[in-house]
Amino acid sequence: MDEGKPTKAKWWSRPRSASAPDGTEPERHGPDDEAIGTAGRADDASGDFTLAAATPAAAGPDSEQAPGSGFAPEPVPSPAPGSEPGSGPGSTAVEPADAAPADRPRPLHDPDPYSTPPYGEPGPWAPAPPVQHPVATPAHGTQLPAAAPNGTPPHGTPGPTPPQGVALQPQAPHPQPAPQPQAPQAHPQHPQQPQPHPHPQAPPPPRQPYDPWNAPLQQSGAVPVDPVDAAKEKKRVRRIILVLVAVITLVSGGIGGAIGAYLERNGGVTDIELPQADPQHKARAKDSVAGIAASSLPGVVTLHVSGDDAQGTGTGFVLDGKGHILTNNHVVEPAGTGGEISVTFSGGESAKAEVIGRDSGYDLAVVKVSGVRGLKPLPLGNSENVQVGDPVVAIGAPFDLANTVTSGIISAKERPITAGGEKGDGSDISYVDALQTDAPINPGNSGGPLVDSDSRVIGINSAIRSADEGAAPDGGQAGSIGLGFAIPINQGKRVAEELINTGKATHPVIGVTLDMEYTGDGARVGAKGKDGGPAVNEGGPGDRAGIKPGDTITEVDGQRIHSGDELIVKIRAHRPKDSLELTVQRDGKDRKVTLVLGASGGN
Numbered sequence: 001m002d003e004g005k006p007t008k009a010k011w012w013s014r015p016r017s018a019s020a021p022d023g024t025e026p027e028r029h030g031p032d033d034e035a036i037g038t039a040g041r042a043d044d045a046s047g048d049f050t051l052a053a054a055t056p057a058a059a060g061p062d063s064e065q066a067p068g069s070g071f072a073p074e075p076v077p078s079p080a081p082g083s084e085p086g087s088g089p090g091s092t093a094v095e096p097a098d099a100a101p102a103d104r105p106r107p108l109h110d111p112d113p114y115s116t117p118p119y120g121e122p123g124p125w126a127p128a129p130p131v132q133h134p135v136a137t138p139a140h141g142t143q144l145p146a147a148a149p150n151g152t153p154p155h156g157t158p159g160p161t162p163p164q165g166v167a168l169q170p171q172a173p174h175p176q177p178a179p180q181p182q183a184p185q186a187h188p189q190h191p192q193q194p195q196p197h198p199h200p201q202a203p204p205p206p207r208q209p210y211d212p213w214n215a216p217l218q219q220s221g222a223v224p225v226d227p228v229d230a231a232k233e234k235k236r237v238r239r240i241i242l243v244l245v246a247v248i249t250l251v252s253g254g255i256g257g258a259i260g261a262y263l264e265r266n267g268g269v270t271d272i273e274l275p276q277a278d279p280q281h282k283a284r285a286k287d288s289v290a291g292i293a294a295s296s297l298p299g300v301v302t303l304h305v306s307g308d309d310a311q312g313t314g315t316g317f318v319l320d321g322k323g324h325i326l327t328n329n330h331v332v333e334p335a336g337t338g339g340e341i342s343v344t345f346s347g348g349e350s351a352k353a354e355v356i357g358r359d360s361g362y363d364l365a366v367v368k369v370s371g372v373r374g375l376k377p378l379p380l381g382n383s384e385n386v387q388v389g390d391p392v393v394a395i396g397a398p399f400d401l402a403n404t405v406t407s408g409i410i411s412a413k414e415r416p417i418t419a420g421g422e423k424g425d426g427s428d429i430s431y432v433d434a435l436q437t438d439a440p441i442n443p444g445n446s447g448g449p450l451v452d453s454d455s456r457v458i459g460i461n462s463a464i465r466s467a468d469e470g471a472a473p474d475g476g477q478a479g480s481i482g483l484g485f486a487i488p489i490n491q492g493k494r495v496a497e498e499l500i501n502t503g504k505a506t507h508p509v510i511g512v513t514l515d516m517e518y519t520g521d522g523a524r525v526g527a528k529g530k531d532g533g534p535a536v537n538e539g540g541p542g543d544r545a546g547i548k549p550g551d552t553i554t555e556v557d558g559q560r561i562h563s564g565d566e567l568i569v570k571i572r573a574h575r576p577k578d579s580l581e582l583t584v585q586r587d588g589k590d591r592k593v594t595l596v597l598g599a600s601g602g603n
Helices: 229-267 289-299 329-335 489-503 541-545 564-572
Strands: 298-307 311-318 324-327 340-345 350-359 364-369 392-398 403-421 431-438 449-451 456-462 484-488 504-509 553-555 579-586 589-596 599-603
Touching: 229 449, 289 298, 289 392, 289 403, 289 449, 298 324, 324 489, 329 340, 329 350, 329 364, 329 456, 340 364, 340 489, 350 489, 364 489, 392 456, 403 484, 403 564, 431 456, 431 564, 456 489, 484 489, 504 564, 541 589, 553 564
Parallel strands: none
Antiparallel strands: 298 311, 298 340, 311 324, 324 364, 340 350, 350 364, 392 403, 392 449, 403 431, 431 484, 449 456, 456 484, 504 599, 553 579, 579 589
């Protein structure tokens, strides 16, 4: 007071209370009680007004203090006139803010209604910081009783009664403002005017016991997330996941491929078991090659011939149940008169055979086996019904490979061929009006059957055409080049019947001697016959038809003739006593004559 400055209490000290009017000291609280004091004190008590000290609300032993439970001091009106200032229990003298002398400087700040120390220094009466108490959720749906607004504990538990003279202030619904620096104390002669509260204080909400299991999840200081940033983050995470999946897929594929390659090269970790089709029925269509072969093979045999000077292998087929087998003459010829012939059937059985008859002009022979049961004769077809392009199957033993089956088509008909002639006198030459086929035929197929799609014999395989004229460079036999020839079965049937019945075959003849040296077109009748006799046999078929020496025969039944061999082939394709129409050229003029074929004994 000597220096004219207000007295400022230190925040850690307990302010002194004014003495009671009776001179006794006021009641002091224990060390556990919160200090209740004045915001400031002046030496002179004149002109001051009283402030009710703020006392914290009483709570039960287990309750917590609600946020902002410190009570703000509320101004109390000045005493009535005539009363002693500062009198009354618990009252505190306060120096008015405007009591400063005229020479004293005016404070820089307005008086603080809360009497807090100036310049923001915290004092013992500063409001408590706000504390958040989450609302508890009762267990099992039972609502807990709410706390009384005046701080009474639930279930009717009474709390401590505040001391007399202390006014309780309701709790503000919002946090208290930060403490303002305390203005300097004014002159004591001027009492401080009470300042109204800027906002009315609403009663605090009822407190609920805290339930940690049902409390809402809150993060202190959580920052709201920008939706754009969240979308970008999701895209980035998705991109990372896709890259990882792609890398894992590539690595897995590479590892799987390496393992698969290793297992394939090294046979895996177990024994190899290859896949295989299930067994099926062996039956095939009758018109297929397999069906034809299955039907024809039981009637086909392989002949092994050995003689004094030569030996060979050929093929034949069964004609009837008596054991007659048809084959080529050149197959059995090496046996001669004292040779041996062995017949082997498709099932592996073997039997001895003897020659019944043979004819070199037709290149056909018949042998017979005896004492053999279960023979399978092959049915005979009709070679006149064969057309070019028909499918055929050739069966034989090429190069001693028995039961060989080849297939092809009929590539030509009535192909005039001659075979043999090794003797030089022409007695071993065969004249065949053959069926041509591209079914592979090789040495050893001779005498075997050429069957059609109905497994019927339409020809006897007899000859082949080779590129080197039948001789291989090393002296062996040449193979097939797709040109095979078979004797028509119609001719073979007639000759076989004659050989079985008489032991020899007859040849149809026209009774003339041909000039085989003639190189022109057609077959020319010679000037002289054999042994110097006449070229046209007297009283023979040609003589009766009016053929003269030197005439040229150009057609047989309308078919053109180009050589003498071709004329012989065409004539032997018929039976004796068959009638033929010939075109004869004489002195540059053509004339047609009718000729009835004669017969001659074969050899």
